[in-house]
Amino acid sequence: MKRTGAGVLLVAAVIGTAVGFALDQMLTASGRPTFTPAVTLPILLIALGGAVVALAYPIHRAARGDAPARIDPFRAVRVAMLAKASSIVGASVAGLALGLALFLLTRPVPPSVGSMVAIVGTAAAGGILVAAALYAEHLCTIRKDDDDEQPGRAAGGIAPEPHD
Numbered sequence: 001m002k003r004t005g006a007g008v009l010l011v012a013a014v015i016g017t018a019v020g021f022a023l024d025q026m027l028t029a030s031g032r033p034t035f036t037p038a039v040t041l042p043i044l045l046i047a048l049g050g051a052v053v054a055l056a057y058p059i060h061r062a063a064r065g066d067a068p069a070r071i072d073p074f075r076a077v078r079v080a081m082l083a084k085a086s087s088i089v090g091a092s093v094a095g096l097a098l099g100l101a102l103f104l105l106t107r108p109v110p111p112s113v114g115s116m117v118a119i120v121g122t123a124a125a126g127g128i129l130v131a132a133a134l135y136a137e138h139l140c141t142i143r144k145d146d147d148d149e150q151p152g153r154a155a156g157g158i159a160p161e162p163h164d
Helices: 006-029 040-064 073-105 113-139
Strands: none
Touching: 006 073, 040 073, 040 113, 073 113
8 A cells, every 4th residue: 555645635635725715606606605614623633633543553553563462454454544534534624624714815805703713723623634644644554574575586585496
């Protein structure tokens, strides 16, 4: 599995920003109030980041040899995929919040403090989720074995003899 790259996160954030800006544009054009994220959304995003790191830490301990339990590779892959998905979701939500803020800040009327606090809090919590998920993904990284370096080599670094 490849680790989450900055390009994927940047694309998710840019798409989220475009969606957030377009959402508020469509809501305003139809005469409705702009979208403001719930106050609980940043709390949930930070809690998700903490949960992902908490799930990844036992895998890291087992990989280092600090824990008596051996590594369950299926659990490690599941947690790594959860971390990867969480980082993409965090980047998307942070981008969405930035798009909402960008729309509000480009209007002639200054936005209300309550809505801006919720939007800025959501953007910050999305960034925290990205950081926590990338850290959890790092914790799930298991070092390569010596036999993973050279494909086609037998144990001990000796190539098998070709048969006629």
